[in-house]
Amino acid sequence: GAGVSQTPSNKVTEKGKYVELRCDPISGHTALYWYRQSLGQGPEFLIYFQGTGAADDSGLPNDRFFAVRPEGSVSTLKIQRTERGDSAVYLCASSLYPIATDTQYFGPGTRLTVL
Amino acid sequence: DQQVKQNSPSLSVQEGRISILNCDYTNSMFDYFLWYKKYPAEGPTFLISISSIKDKNEDGRFTVFLNKSAKHLSLHIVPSQPGDSAVYFCAATADNAGNMLTFGGGTRLMVKP
Numbered sequence: 001g002a003g004v005s006q007t008p009s010n011k012v013t014e015k016g017k018y019v020e021l022r023c024d025p026i027s028g029h030t031a032l033y034w035y036r037q038s039l040g041q042g043p044e045f046l047i048y049f050q051g052t053g054a055a056d057d058s059g060l061p062n063d064r065f066f067a068v069r070p071e072g073s074v075s076t077l078k079i080q081r082t083e084r085g086d087s088a089v090y091l092c093a094s095s096l097y098p099i100a101t102d103t104q105y106f107g108p109g110t111r112l113t114v115l
Numbered sequence: 116d117q118q119v120k121q122n123s124p125s126l127s128v129q130e131g132r133i134s135i136l137n138c139d140y141t142n143s144m145f146d147y148f149l150w151y152k153k154y155p156a157e158g159p160t161f162l163i164s165i166s167s168i169k170d171k172n173e174d175g176r177f178t179v180f181l182n183k184s185a186k187h188l189s190l191h192i193v194p195s196q197p198g199d200s201a202v203y204f205c206a207a208t209a210d211n212a213g214n215m216l217t218f219g220g221g222t223r224l225m226v227k228p
Contacts, residue, residue, distance in 0.1 A: 004158070031214065042119075042204050042218030043159065055213055091158055098213040100147035100166075106158030 002026070004090050005109035012113045013082055021077040021110045025094030031091040033076050033104060034067055043091055049075060050098050082114045118142045121206050121219035123188070129227055134192040136222050138205030141186065143208035149216070150179060150190050153202045162203075195226045 005024045013019050025032050031050055035043035045059040049069040057067070064082075069075040079086055088109050093104040120139045136150075146167040151159035162183040165172040165179045165188070173178050178191045192199055193196045 031213070033215070035216075040220070042206075042220045043123075045215050045217065048213055048215060050213070051119070056215060058118075058213075095190075095214060099215055100208050100210060102147065103161045103164075104214065104216065106151075106160070108156065108158050 004092055004094055004105050006090075006107040006110050008110060009108065010111045010113075012115065014115050015082060015084060015115075017082050019082055019112065021079075021090050021095075021112070022073045022090030023077070023107060023114035025073065025075070026105055027073075028045075029096055029097035029105075030072070031089070031102070031104075032069060033094065033095075033103050034075070034077050037089045037091055038108070045086075046077070048098065049093045055098065079112075082104040085115050087112055101110045116141070117220075118145075119205055119217050119219040121203075121205055121222050122219070124224050125223040127225045127227060128195050130197055131194045132194045134190075134224055134226065136187050136190040136192075136201065136203050136205075137226065138219050139186060140188075140207050142207070142217070143186070143210070144209040144211075146182060146210050147208050148179070148188050149206045149208075150177075150202045151206060151218075153221070155205060159204055163203075163212070184191070192224075197226050197228050198210075200224055200226050 033048040046055040084089040089109040093106045095102040151163040153159045206216040210215040
């Protein structure tokens, strides 16, 4: 079956612009996660959804970052007034349920470059 | 504060030999640990996991060992193969954390033919 997909694969934008990153999870997975991976580091948690609601958004760095999952499937990560420090690979993952024994399957990521 | 640390940024081993990747954690609430493998331009893929109630879990060539008193885990790959060359991430989660993963910084493994 299809895995987690993310679009676009690459996004180059200018400082101050608004960007949207999209994630299509595995069909039927109720939990969806966003992580950010900066160069040379491991992924860092941003936010996770259980169904349509954001169950934990403690990893979002500031109020310029926002994510939605209106129908409990596709999710969009939105970044306002982008800064150069936002440049990173944004990874999305999904799992059947948000429990430790349920494997998180990752998409290939969106590489965001803010000039 | 890094709650999960991988102190070796890289490791080089000969094909057929054992690869040992190490990981340390500080948060005693972590009760489930995972290893993910990542190739360039791809997302991390799950490799193997271990619950805190166990000290060893084996899956084919891959074995994970957990030492709770030392807050240390390791991944053993034997025998190592060139296709194992990738970045390996250690990750941890707590039962009440909604499966939010905390990752280490990764170790790049290079298996030489």
